[in-house]
Each structure stands twice: as C-alpha cells, then as structure tokens.
Amino acid sequence: MRKLIAVASLALAACATAPDPIAPKVKITPLGSHDGEFCPFDRALVFEDPDGTRILYDAGRTVRGPNDPRLGRIDAVLVSHVHGDHLGDIIQPSANAGTCPKGDFSVNVTPNSNSVNIVLGKQAPLIVGGEMHSFFQAKVRSLGGDPSRLVRLVRFGAQTTVGKVIVASVPAVHSNGLPPAFLPPEQAKMFEGGLTAYVGPPGGFVLRFSNGLTAYLSGDTGITAEQDLVVRGHYKANLVVMNIGGFPFTTGPAEAAYVVNDLVRPASVIASHANEPATVGGTLTPTSRTAAFRQAAKMPVHVPLSGKTMEFDGSGRCTAGC
Numbered sequence: 179m180r181k182l183i184a185v186a187s188l189a190l191a192a193c194a195t196a197p198d199p200i201a202p203k204v205k206i207t208p209l210g211s212h213d214g215e216f217c218p219f220d221r222a223l224v225f226e227d228p229d230g231t232r233i234l235y236d237a238g239r240t241v242r243g244p245n246d247p248r249l250g251r252i253d254a255v256l257v258s259h260v261h262g263d264h265l266g267d268i269i270q271p272s273a274n275a276g277t278c279p280k281g282d283f284s285v286n287v288t289p290n291s292n293s294v295n296i297v298l299g300k301q302a303p304l305i306v307g308g309e310m311h312s313f314f315q316a317k318v319r320s321l322g323g324d325p326s327r328l329v330r331l332v333r334f335g336a337q338t339t340v341g342k343v344i345v346a347s348v349p350a351v352h353s354n355g356l357p358p359a360f361l362p363p364e365q366a367k368m369f370e371g372g373l374t375a376y377v378g379p380p381g382g383f384v385l386r387f388s389n390g391l392t393a394y395l396s397g398d399t400g401i402t403a404e405q406d407l408v409v410r411g412h413y414k415a416n417l418v419v420m421n422i423g424g425f426p427f428t429t430g431p432a433e434a435a436y437v438v439n440d441l442v443r444p445a446s447v448i449a450s451h452a453n454e455p456a457t458v459g460g461t462l463t464p465t466s467r468t469a470a471f472r473q474a475a476k477m478p479v480h481v482p483l484s485g486k487t488m489e490f491d492g493s494g495r496c497t498a499g500c
C-alpha cells in the first residue's frame with residue numbers, strides 16, 4: 179500500500195511540472211534570410227497570441243517586404259531603433275537569395291524602409307518610442323497612409339495594447355541616429371560628413387500575452403540596470419529575446435549571459451542578432467558566438483531557425499518547435 183501511495187504521489191509530482199498540452203500557447207516564428215538557419219542579419223520575429231493577434235518585431239533586412247508570404251496577417255509592427263539592420267534599408271530579391279554567411283540583399287528600400295512598407299501594405303500600426311513617431315508620421319503621410327492610425331508612440335514607462343497583447347516600452351542603451359538614406363534627398367544632403375539625424379533614444383519592448391507569457395525583446399543594447407529593476411522587477415519577464423552580437427555594437431555572449439542569468443532570470447531565452455552564420459543545416463556550429471552564449475546561460479537557449487515556429491506556455495517554457 180505504501181508503495182502504491184508513493185507511485186501515486188510521484189505521478190502527481192510529474193503532472194505538476196509537465197507542460198499542459200491544452201494550455202494556450204504563444205507561437206513565435208523567426209523570419210530570417212535562409213529557411214531553417216540562423217544567419218548574420220536575422221532579427222525579425224512574428225509573435226502570435228492565442229487570440230490570433232500577430233505582431234512583427236524588427237523586420238530588418240530579412241522580411242522581403244509586405245508581400246513576403248511568411249508574414250500572413252500582421253496587426254502591429256515594432257521597431258526598436260532606426261539603424262538599417264532593424265528598420266530595413268535593403269532586402270533580399272527572393273527567398274533564400276545568397277548564402278547564409280553572405281546573403282543577397284540587393285534590393286534597396288530606402289528612403290521608405292522595409293518596416294514602413296510593411297506598415298502601409300498591412301495597414302498595421304507601427305509602435306515606436308523616443309522621438310521616432312514624428313519622423314514616421316511624416317513618412318507615412320508622404321506615402322499616402324493615415325499617420326494618426328498607423329503610427330503609435332509608446333515611450334519608456336508607457337504601454338499600449340494590440341488585441342489582447344500588452345506592449346510596453348523599456349530602455350535600451352545603444353544609439354539611434356537616423357541614417358540619411360532614410361531621408362528625402364534634399365534633407366539627406368544636410369547630413370554629409372558622417373552626421374545622422376536625431377530621433378530620440380533607442381528602445382526595447384516587453385510583450386505580455388494573454389496566456390501570461392511575458393517576453394522581453396532587448397533591441398540593441400548593452401547591460402542596463404533596467405534589465406534588473408524594470409524588466410525583471412516590475413514586468414517579471416519569463417522569456418528573453420536577447421541580442422548576443424557583441425563587438426563593437428552590443429552585448430556579446432558573456433554580457434548577454436550576465437543579463438539573463440543575473441538580471442532578468444527568465445525561464446528561457448531566444449538568441450538574437452548573432453551577426454554570424456550560427457548554423458549549418460540547422461545545426462548550431464560549436465565554435466559560434468551563439469553556442470558560447472548557450473553554454474554560458476543557465477536556462478534553455480533556443481536558436482531561432484528561420485521559418486520554424488516555437489510555442490511557449492504562460493510560464494516561459496518552450497513546449498514545441500524548440
């Protein structure tokens with residue numbers, strides 16, 4: 179009898195920790211430059227709430243414009259900052275153009291930008307912080323869109339909702355000069371000699387989904403005190419999408435590992451912005467930066483393979499596709 183009780187309580191304990199197959203999940207799909215790989219310029223992710231709301235984060239260079247068939251319906255477009263690899267200055271002419279180490283990004287989409295083209299094509303609002311909204315409102319207006327509907331300002335401390343998803347703005351410490359290529363030619367002329375236009379600070383985001391999943395999207399940043407005090411302390415993020423690119427731009431594997439291990443402490447992490455061809459045939463290269471980060475992090479680190487959908491439960495655990 180005692181043995182039976184022990185078996186029963188073991189089974190109960192197993193139930194308590196096993197993923198619940200019918201609990202609602204958030205689907206996260208990386209839209210990178212090459213199917214099934216994690217390549218140097220991959221930043222874009224599509225988040226799908228259990229209520230069907232779909233949010234695109236940092237389209238960058240790897241989403242092939244508003245007609246990229248991988249996008250589907252899009253309800254909001256997030257841009258962390260205006261550098262070309264995030265806002266999108268150039269894109270691929272076709273799926274998988276070039277190689278993973280050296281993608282073919284021969285289609286120039288300035289001065290509009292890839293993100294604004296997607297906002298107009300999908301009629302989905304752009305969500306930005308800093309001083310970026312006034313620049314984007316003028317751009318959307320100049321391209322025939324409705325700026326009051328298609329550009330939403332959310333500065334640090336504030337939040338907005340898209341469907342059932344709460345989108346909050348959090349700081350990133352980086353830079354955010356607008357490359358002159360995104361300006362009309364007559365304005366671009368004023369920024370010769372390496373100057374960029376001021377559009378306020380860069381940012382990151384916290385997304386709280388209807389199943390409880392709370393994802394911190396770092397944007398481009400170094401280590402910041404807010405990752406501890408705000409992202410963990412207030413928002414209690416249980417999933418982190420972390421920039422691991424390193425020298426000379428942002429946190430590298432060691433700094434990013436400190437952020438997730440000691441500051442945010444989520445249940446799991448998706449590596450981002452590796453600035454390297456991290457995989458070959460979908461397998462992580464052992465000498466890659468991404469592998470070093472995965473080694474240094476204390477929680478599971480998932481590699482965003484382009485086109486491969488991952489599913490997360492409300493506690494930040496990957497339950498499928500990882």
Ligand SMILES: [Zn+2]
Pocket residue numbers: 261263264398451
């Ligand atoms: Zn970047």
